[in-house]
Amino acid sequence: MKQTKKLALLSVLTLASALFTACGNNNNQPSEGAESGKGNQPSQSAAAEKPYTVDLMMVGDGKEEDIKAVEEAIDKIAEPLINVDVNITRVGFGSFQQQANLAMQSGEKMDLFVTFALDINTLANSGQILPMTKLLEDHGKDILSKLSEGDKRAVSINNEIYAIPTAKEKATNYGFIMRKDIADEIGLKPEEVKTYDQLEAVMTEAKKRHPDMYPIGLDFTNVYRPNTEDNLGTGPGVIDAMGESTKVVNMIDTDSYKDFVNHMYKWSKSGLVMPDAANNSESRVSLLKANKVMGGFSGLNPGNVDDIAKQVGQPFTVIELTKPFSITGHVAGMGWSLASGSENPEKAVEFLNLAHTNADISNLLVYGVKDRNYVMVDEAKGIIDYPQGVDSGTTGWMSLPWATPNAAISYLWKGDPEDKWAYLEQYNSSAHQSPAKGFRFNAETVANEITMVSNVDAKYALALETGTLDPAKTLPKYSQELKAAGVDKIIAEKQKQLDEWLAANK
Numbered sequence: 001m002k003q004t005k006k007l008a009l010l011s012v013l014t015l016a017s018a019l020f021t022a023c024g025n026n027n028n029q030p031s032e033g034a035e036s037g038k039g040n041q042p043s044q045s046a047a048a049e050k051p052y053t054v055d056l057m058m059v060g061d062g063k064e065e066d067i068k069a070v071e072e073a074i075d076k077i078a079e080p081l082i083n084v085d086v087n088i089t090r091v092g093f094g095s096f097q098q099q100a101n102l103a104m105q106s107g108e109k110m111d112l113f114v115t116f117a118l119d120i121n122t123l124a125n126s127g128q129i130l131p132m133t134k135l136l137e138d139h140g141k142d143i144l145s146k147l148s149e150g151d152k153r154a155v156s157i158n159n160e161i162y163a164i165p166t167a168k169e170k171a172t173n174y175g176f177i178m179r180k181d182i183a184d185e186i187g188l189k190p191e192e193v194k195t196y197d198q199l200e201a202v203m204t205e206a207k208k209r210h211p212d213m214y215p216i217g218l219d220f221t222n223v224y225r226p227n228t229e230d231n232l233g234t235g236p237g238v239i240d241a242m243g244e245s246t247k248v249v250n251m252i253d254t255d256s257y258k259d260f261v262n263h264m265y266k267w268s269k270s271g272l273v274m275p276d277a278a279n280n281s282e283s284r285v286s287l288l289k290a291n292k293v294m295g296g297f298s299g300l301n302p303g304n305v306d307d308i309a310k311q312v313g314q315p316f317t318v319i320e321l322t323k324p325f326s327i328t329g330h331v332a333g334m335g336w337s338l339a340s341g342s343e344n345p346e347k348a349v350e351f352l353n354l355a356h357t358n359a360d361i362s363n364l365l366v367y368g369v370k371d372r373n374y375v376m377v378d379e380a381k382g383i384i385d386y387p388q389g390v391d392s393g394t395t396g397w398m399s400l401p402w403a404t405p406n407a408a409i410s411y412l413w414k415g416d417p418e419d420k421w422a423y424l425e426q427y428n429s430s431a432h433q434s435p436a437k438g439f440r441f442n443a444e445t446v447a448n449e450i451t452m453v454s455n456v457d458a459k460y461a462l463a464l465e466t467g468t469l470d471p472a473k474t475l476p477k478y479s480q481e482l483k484a485a486g487v488d489k490i491i492a493e494k495q496k497q498l499d500e501w502l503a504a505n506k
Contacts (some may be wrong), residue, residue, distance in 0.1 A: 026281075051075075051085045052347040057100055057113035058365075059403050062090035066396030070283060070370045077360055079487045083349050090398070093117075095210040103341070104128040110339040111348040114403050115163055119442050120332055124157045128365035129337040129457075130345055131160035139470055140164075148429075153438025153505070154331035163335030164352065167401065167408040169301045169424060171326040171431030176319040177305055178215070178295035179288070183317035184208050188318045196263045199319065203272045206294060214274040216267060219284035219292025221277075223465045224297040225260055226321040230434040232498065233328070233441035235450040235493040236482070240323040241434035248495040249488055252478060262473045268467025277466035287312045302424045303416075310415070324431035330436055355405040362410040368397030376413050385414040420489050439501045446493050449486030456481045 062070075067088050075085040093100045097117040103110050105128070115123070133156075136144045143164055147155075151170060155163045176199060178188065186205045193199050198315055203215035229251060230241040237248045251257055267273050274280065274293055278424040287293045298305065300320060309315050342348050355361050367384065369376045372386045373395055386395065401407030408421050417423070443450055458480040463469040 005301070006095065049083055051083050052344045053081050053087050054348050054351045055087045055109055055111045057089045057091065057103065057110060059096045059114055059116040060090055060398035060400045061092050062088075062398060063396035065331050066368060068371065070364050070397060071370060073364050073369055074361055077355060077358065078351060081358075082347070082350050082354055084347050086351070100333070101128075104339055106327075107341055109341050109343055111342040111344075112336055112352055113339060114166070115335050115337050116403060120155065120163045120335065120337060121157060121208075123337065124160075124162045128340055129162055130342065130348065131162060132164070132338055133159075133161045135345055135349040136161060136353075139350040139408060140356075142353050142357045146356075150326065150433045150437050151331045154328045155335055156438065157440070159437070160290055163332065163337045164356075164405070165331050165335045166403060167406050167424075168334060169303075170331045171301075171322040171324040172192045172330060173212070173300050173322045173431075174224060175298060175300045175321045176295060177298045177308070177316040178202075178206065178319070180315040180317045180465050182210065182294050185209060188317055188319075190317055191324070193319045194321075196259065199321075200263070200267065200272070202319075203267070204270075207272060208365070210294065213291060214293045215271045215295055216273040217284055217287045218274065218280045219296075220275050220282070221462055221466075222284075223335075223462070224299055225257075225465055226297060227256060227260075228322050228325050229254075230300065230325075230327040230436050231329075232436055232439060232494055234443050235446065235490050235494070236487050236496040239436055240433070241327055241436075242323065242432050244435060246435050246456075246498060248491050248498060250479075250482065250491060252475060252482070258471065258475070260448075264465060264467035265469070265471055266467075273467050278462050278468045284308065288312045302427050303420070305419070324433040325428055325434060326428070326437060327434045327468050328436070328440065331437075334402065352405060357406075357409070359409045360403070362406055365404045366401050366407045367399050368395070373397040373399075374411075381418060382411045383414055383416075383418075384411045436498060436501075438505065439498055441494055441497060443490075443493075446490045449490050452485035453482060453487050453490065454486050470474040 010131040056483075067090060071088055072085050078084050078086065093116070100113055100116075100118060102122075103113075120129065124131075125423070128345055132140070147164070149163075151165055152161060155161055155165060173368065176193075183206075184191075186209065187203065188202055193202060206215050228240055229238040231238050231251075232248065236250060238251045239246055239248055262475070264273065268277070275288070280287075284293075284296065285308065288308075298308070300318060305316055305318055336352060338348055338352075355365060363370075370376065371387065373387075373390070375387045377383045377385050386392070392399070399413075401410065404410075408424075412418065412420060456478070459481070460469070460474060464471060464474055464478070
């Protein structure tokens with residue numbers, strides 16, 4: 001009997017799911033191989049050997065009895081196919097980073113873990129995770145075949161793959177959302193709104209009809225400024241992710257930034273922005289439900305606006321202001337890595353590959369056990385829901401599709417669009433790839449300057465972007481103080497490293 005490691009589990013809120021493309025299983029049903037023994041066939045030699053236990057560390061809470069049930073269900077599938085069983089540890093969001101680091105630094109056995117709140121560059125450079133390229137070539141061909149060149153660069157360090165991205169959005173874009181009832185009332189045609197001046201006309205008309213509401217609300221102090229910038233990792237200095245130029249520039253000097261803050265100041269003065277926006281302490285959902293605001297700027301990642309609509313209780317009209325673009329952080333920010341404490345990296349990668357291709361295992365990792373953690377609503381369409389009396393706060397297996405190996409081949413929750421995964425595939429594949437995708441900035445030599453620049457940003461950025469300060473008076477001061485803090489030195493170092501990376505990756 002394998003022993004299940006016990007770590008403190010923290011109570012947390014369920015996060016919104018983002019799912020990727022369905023792989024060879026259009027109806028999201030259990031794979032033929034899992035049901036009938038076809039597909040992944042067990043070898044005679046494997047059956048005679050003792051199964052290797054793959055230790056998995058997953059983020060999000062789970063009750064011990066539910067974790068055990070998931071383990072046993074996975075074992076029944078994985079042992080005959082590849083002769084492994086699993087030992088799953090689930091750790092709450094608040095302590096995951098600490099617990100994962102502790103496990104790796106202690107040298108205890110650990111095979112696979114999700115890189116939630118962890119940086120693969122740091123982990124790779126410290127030897128805490130293993131390179132996976134050769135292992136994938138030998139034991140993870142299905143994973144490798146689905147990894148695009150751009151995504152491969154994003155999760156590679158010195159031409160070695162160190163993480164496998166999860167099934168989530170690998171790009172982003174921005175726009176403006178407005179309550180659909182108000183948008184319909186004013187005859188809004190979102191496809192006709194391309195500029196801030198056109199948006200201003202829409203908001204002005206909506207405000208005229210609903211004087212007690214503000215067109216622009218915030219989510220606490222998050223502005224979600226529409227942009228297409230690749231920030232190249234950390235610190236100041238950006239390039240246009242939608243362009244071809246790789247010249248690093250100061251963000252506040254760009255025309256797009258000046259255009260936005262000038263409009264926000266104008267809109268704030270004319271009553272289109274909620275008052276005291278820079279100090280807002282309410283969530284966007286709370287403001288919308290209370291009829292204090294009617295919309296605002298937003299990320300348009302797949303599922304994002306749908307989630308807002310579900311929480312608010314009404315639909316939204318979406319104005320797209322930027323096209324999707326993909327940078328290193330969009331891909332490398334969440335993946336599965338192989339710990340250096342693995343005692344059998346080959347078997348660990350073999351299991352990861354199985355989790356990417358076997359719908360039954362994927363459903364277990366994403367949703368838990370059928371009739372325990374979820375029930376089938378429409379088997380033909382692969383639609384599920386919580387069992388009666390169970391919800392996201394009481395389930396023993398927290399469902400986090402975006403943090404599991406490949407939720408794209410798993411079921412859909414009731415209420416999700418049936419084309420959710422197909423749309424996500426199209427969104428990811430059509431996104432413009434930043435010319436610096438895969439680049440990682442080493443900020444060691446300018447760490448002090450980055451700290452000083454951050455202090456200046458804290459003084460001016462939010463106030464400008466919420467329309468609180470006049471850009472005509474503030475931008476020159478902001479620029480001057482950034483220069484005094486060392487912004488030019490940081491930008492020069494970024495440019496130097498980027499040029500070297502581009503030369504090495506032609």
